[in-house]
Amino acid sequence: MTRLRLHVATLLHPLWQLCFSFLPLLLLVCISFWTVVKFQLVPGASLVNYRSLLKSPLYFHALTTSLWLAASNSLLAALIATPLAYAIAFHIPDRWQRSIIFSLLLPSLSSYVVRMFSWQPWLNDKGLFSFGLKFLGLKMHPIIYTPLAIRIGLLSVLVPISSLVIYLGLLRIPPWMHSTAKNLGASDRQFFLFLALPFVWPGFCAALMISFILSFGDFVAVSTLGGNQVYTLSMLVSDAIRINDWPTAAAIATTMIVISVLAILGTFSLLRLTPTLSRKEGEK
Amino acid sequence: MTPRVLLRIYLVLTIAFIFAPVATLALFSFHDGQVSSFPIDKFSTRWYTYVFKNQELREGVSNSLYVGALVSILSTVLGFISAHLLARRRHRRQQTYILLVSYPSLIPLLLSGLALSMYFQYIGLIGSLTAIAVAHVSYTSPFASIVIYHSYNQLNVDIENAASNLGASRLRVLCCVVAPQIWVSLVASSLLCFLISWDEFIVAWFVGGFNKTLPVVIYGMMGGSFNPGLNAAGTLSIVASTSFLAIIFGLFILSRREHWHEKIHH
Numbered sequence: 114m115t116r117l118r119l120h121v122a123t124l125l126h127p128l129w130q131l132c133f134s135f136l137p138l139l140l141l142v143c144i145s146f147w148t149v150v151k152f153q154l155v156p157g158a159s160l161v162n163y164r165s166l167l168k169s170p171l172y173f174h175a176l177t178t179s180l181w182l183a184a185s186n187s188l189l190a191a192l193i194a195t196p197l198a199y200a201i202a203f204h205i206p207d208r209w210q211r212s213i214i215f216s217l218l219l220p221s222l223s224s225y226v227v228r229m230f231s232w233q234p235w236l237n238d239k240g241l242f243s244f245g246l247k248f249l250g251l252k253m254h255p256i257i258y259t260p261l262a263i264r265i266g267l268l269s270v271l272v273p274i275s276s277l278v279i280y281l282g283l284l285r286i287p288p289w290m291h292s293t294a295k296n297l298g299a300s301d302r303q304f305f306l307f308l309a310l311p312f313v314w315p316g317f318c319a320a321l322m323i324s325f326i327l328s329f330g331d332f333v334a335v336s337t338l339g340g341n342q343v344y345t346l347s348m349l350v351s352d353a354i355r356i357n358d359w360p361t362a363a364a365i366a367t368t369m370i371v372i373s374v375l376a377i378l379g380t381f382s383l384l385r386l387t388p389t390l391s392r393k394e395g396e397k
Numbered sequence: 398m399t400p401r402v403l404l405r406i407y408l409v410l411t412i413a414f415i416f417a418p419v420a421t422l423a424l425f426s427f428h429d430g431q432v433s434s435f436p437i438d439k440f441s442t443r444w445y446t447y448v449f450k451n452q453e454l455r456e457g458v459s460n461s462l463y464v465g466a467l468v469s470i471l472s473t474v475l476g477f478i479s480a481h482l483l484a485r486r487r488h489r490r491q492q493t494y495i496l497l498v499s500y501p502s503l504i505p506l507l508l509s510g511l512a513l514s515m516y517f518q519y520i521g522l523i524g525s526l527t528a529i530a531v532a533h534v535s536y537t538s539p540f541a542s543i544v545i546y547h548s549y550n551q552l553n554v555d556i557e558n559a560a561s562n563l564g565a566s567r568l569r570v571l572c573c574v575v576a577p578q579i580w581v582s583l584v585a586s587s588l589l590c591f592l593i594s595w596d597e598f599i600v601a602w603f604v605g606g607f608n609k610t611l612p613v614v615i616y617g618m619m620g621g622s623f624n625p626g627l628n629a630a631g632t633l634s635i636v637a638s639t640s641f642l643a644i645i646f647g648l649f650i651l652s653r654r655e656h657w658h659e660k661i662h663h
Contacts, residue, residue: 119567126479126538127497134501134509134535137516141508144515197411200404215646217412220419223638224596226612227631230619231418234425269415301400330505332599337619347507354603359515366508373505 138370145363154359162364172349172365179329179346180372182260186267187324191317193268194275198316199305201276202283203291214280221273229266229337236262236338258340266334271327275320282316283309315384322380326373419635426628444629454630457614460526461595464610467530468537468594469587475534476541476586481571483542484549485557499539506536510603517604524606532604533594540593541586548582585648592641596634 146158166172201213220228286309294304332347339345346369353362429439448454479498488494501509513532517523522531552575560574561567576583598612605613611634618624 122478122567123482126475126542127494129475129538130498130501130535133513133531134504137509137512138504140516140519141512193411196404196407200408204401204404205408211646211650213408213412215642217415219639219642220415220635223419223635223642224598224612224615224631226598226616226619227422227634228418230615230627230631231422234421235418269418272411273415326503326505330507332507333616350507350511354511354514362511363515366511369505369508373503373508377503 141363142367142370143363144359145367147360147363149358149360152357162360165361166364166368171344175344175346175349176368178260178344179369182263182267182345183325183329186264186271186328187321189264190268190271190275190324191279191320194272194279194320195313195317197272198276198279198283199309199313202280202286214277217273218277221270225270226333226337228270229334232262232266232269232338236265258338258342260339260343262338263334263343266338267328267331270334271324274327275324278320278323279313279316282312282319286312314386318380318383321383322377325376329373329376330369422628422635423632425625426632428625428628444626445633447626448629448633451626453609453614453618454611457609457611460605460608461611464526464530464533464601465591465594467527468533469591471530471534472538472541472590473545473583473587475538476543476545477571477576477583479538480542480545480549481575484546485554498542501535502537502539506597506599509536510600513600514603523604524608526605526608526610528604529601529608529610530594532600533590533597536597536600537590537593541590544586544589545579545582548579552578581648581651585645588641588645588648592638592645595641596638 143156144154145162146160148155148157148159148161201210205213290308291304294308299308330347331345332351335343335345335347336351346365350362350365350369353359353365426444427440427442429441429443479494482488483491483494509532513528514523517528522528557570557574560570565573596612597610598616601610602613602616609617615627615630615634618627618630
């Protein structure tokens, strides 16, 4: 009897995920093969939704915009975050490190919608950036409703998360490594390139993956800061749902799932390129 | 300038970049005018009174609280069970188990929200707060699992073995032996799940229908004519999230201190 209870307990969490995450996604993929006839959803196995997507220039525009935005933002976020994490790990006294990481995370863990909204006063034409530039005598096109605005908004969320992930990787460097390298005459740059890099790389890849997933599926920043000027796949999906066109929305979503899975697999293959140290950590 | 100084300046600039919008949000929430721009002539708390009196916002807050409470309890329970199993049993396929439990956190929320809104239509849960809670639990339970798993390194497995030798059932061991020792991480994980659920927008938007949580209400208010009450609402929301985060952080420091205490006195 206890054997059975143990098996049930083992399966409880995976079962929950199966019922409320896997099955819904499976249903989504199935619906992408259905059709809408006279406002009624008709189950079936038809590729008509995918064919109309492939013929649609709007879809390709949204696809390229989404991919470009997600890829460039994730790379930017990881690149900006690496010196940041490095500075916190090695150039801040230990006592303050946790507080600084905490204060970095602080705004980014509060309401996503509110944070994007709070960028608006900075970026619109009556906004603070324009105010500052007017002071200097320059006049500039308002930044809001452009890809740059979305980039700024997304980066304000992606950089803290990326730096946390990379910082956690840097924490695994044995404390004696830095001082030993310094004693043996290594410069900061040499330390970074030859000793810290193998610890940075997995964190860097994880940060890339998380940032890509977050920006690829992002809807709030795009609609709040991009308005209707920047069109991504997430906007396309929400438009399709708004007119109750489930099969089309499901088809677009399925392509997004495929791309996300490819991105995750790609990260795993990037991870395999981790440069290995000649001795394992843990050996003294 | 040495690399050290450059790095420090870089750090300050990045932190300023991240905090700037939050600072201006708080600043403008005390501004007495209709438009959120400079110059600010009068300061008042009139937007805060507006927020407290607003029916929609109050409903949003109570809905968010209800959903958050459900999510934190369910998530912590599920996460506790899976963390215990991962820490105590050597599965042959540990990696697979971890993947089976955590993959929902890797799926973009937009897609989960979309899938769940269709799924819940078929099983009749659409448009209810319970549906939002269930959706959030899928997303947050891996985080709960990670947090609780990390506290297992301070446990002595012999105590649990002794307890089951003396006749305690597995459930009893969990509740009476393990849980009291790691209560800090249990509380921390429930607060973390509450926080994630409190701030989550897109799934709640898709699944909730007319039952709106706070982020959904705020998003709806953003669409129409410009509403300066949003600054006050946003600031309050951030203050709430920050306090929760501070409590979680304090709990982590507390657990570290307890851990050190035990290590020294053993």
